[in-house]
Amino acid sequence: MPSFKDTFLKYDWNQIKHDIYTKQPADVERALVKTHRNLEDFKALISPAADAYLEDMARQSKALTLQRFGNNIQLFAPMYLSNECQNICTYCGFSLGNKLPRKTLNPNEIDREVAALQSMGFKHILLVTGEANKTVGLEYFKKVLRQIRSDFAHISMEVQPLDEDEYRQLIPLGLHAVLVYQETYHQKDYARHHPKGKKSNFFYRLETPDRLGRAGVHKMGLGVLIGLEDWRVDSFYVALHLKYLEQTYWRTKYSISFPRLRPFSGGLDPKVEMTDRQLVQQITAYRLLNPDVELSLSTREKTSFRDHVFQLGITSMSAGSKTNPGGYATAPESLEQFEISDERSPSEIVALIKSKGYEPVWKDWDVALEHGEIRTEAI
């Protein structure tokens, strides 16, 4: 079956890196005046040469986002269901080697979390787990979806990659979107950061969006973990992946996130530091390449940075996030996956959004809108 792997193998990391780092101001200027930009233009926009044009990029990015999405910022919250994990990932607090109390929420605990999130106003929810297939596998996900689907308008998932058929079983139960970040597209580095567990299979992860596309999921999220490898080259691969997916699975909607490595229990210093300025460059470059893709900003970022950057191309934001299972109501003191940076409550974020002339959007989907025919029997 054709997949992104075929495309991926045609590209060489070092060659792309060379292309990006040798871009000239004239290449950036050419990219800036175009209305439809291609991947070569994107290389120019994420190149060191584009730094001098950041203001221009930000202006265009803001204007394009307003035109396509209006003055709206969609709000969501992650709900951590479990911190059990069979993998070793060098950058994550849930890593198998870390001695921390493991917890998977039971139905009662989930109810309490749901109630807490609902009282804050959330209607879009992102379910997160580590990778522990025996306890937190397909059957667990099915149960959770059945339990909570009527409590939220939109349910996304950020869990281990699943098989196509498993996705097919979850979608009619109300699963709307799946986020799966490649972490890095640098194959060797990927192996170094994922020494043990199922996640060490680079290509199984790389082909996850293909399985999602074939299963017919409504939306999928792409991204890399910034800090593992050269962000410019990794961003190019995300853009390449997105382009392939948009052409192949044209019914699917896409979003991109840009998580920067955060401190966590068991610590690893980022190999590559990305400055705030560079993150703005990356966000606006994605927008200039693709006016329609959703761009999402998490609470990993600092308060002052979030206050400004959300107006430059972002379409959705998390707020009040807890990154530990039960963090909202059940077990607020348990160990988190990583430290969040913006600790403000959802109502404070809403006030911020309004103060900048934007409308906070709590609900922009309804599970009832899809798969109407099979909905009743699925419940």
Next chain:
Amino acid sequence: MENLQIADRTFHSRLILGSGKFSSAKLMRDSIQASGTELVTVALKRVDMQSQNDSMLEAVGEVGLLPNTSGVRTASEAVFAAELAREALQTNWLKLEIHPDPKYLLPDPVETLKAAEELVKKGFIVMPYIHADPVLCKRLEEVGVACVMPLGAPIGSNKGLKTADFLEIIIEQSQVPVVVDAGIGAPSHAAAAMEMGADAVLVNTAIAVAQDPVNMALAFKLAVEAGRMAFESKLGAVSHAASASSPLTSFVDA
């Protein structure tokens, strides 16, 4: 200015407003008022159907509510969503939108026709959003839609009447009102559509993301009225061929 008749309702205003992109409920309310519109589309996916005090619905207020099915990808999803909307919002008016392509939101003609037929049978007043396809418009008319809503250009593009040649054919052939939807980015585009003979226009982005949405809403109101007035006053014909100085047919009278 003549009134506009769609199904069993009469409208004084020929401007329909989209509500998706306003930066606040208040700005939306004020823009609705300034535009003089009597019909506002609201995306079902944005409405909180459990709650009675949805800020969007409140902003629409007393004006007619036109729920849309934005987000659905198939006819069966659209029918399901329509029934949900009818129950929750107590209206059988529906803007039928089926766009399986989430990037440009281009409407699926096959699924739209299928859904329209079923929805009409179920008693809905169906207003389908479609490409500017004259044949599709006639097919939709045959299944009983209340109007057709062909696009001027891709949604949100503000590019104006890129499909003008096809809109002219649609307007000429149509026995139901023609509402030009999507792409209208400036009052002049709206006026041009009305001069062409469109029965109404639907505008969202151009008003909602203007620097001053309320004033822009007023500008659109005036443009739509001016365009309609010009149409009703019968614009002088534009001559494409030069009149020949020595007639080619004078020999027949010789």
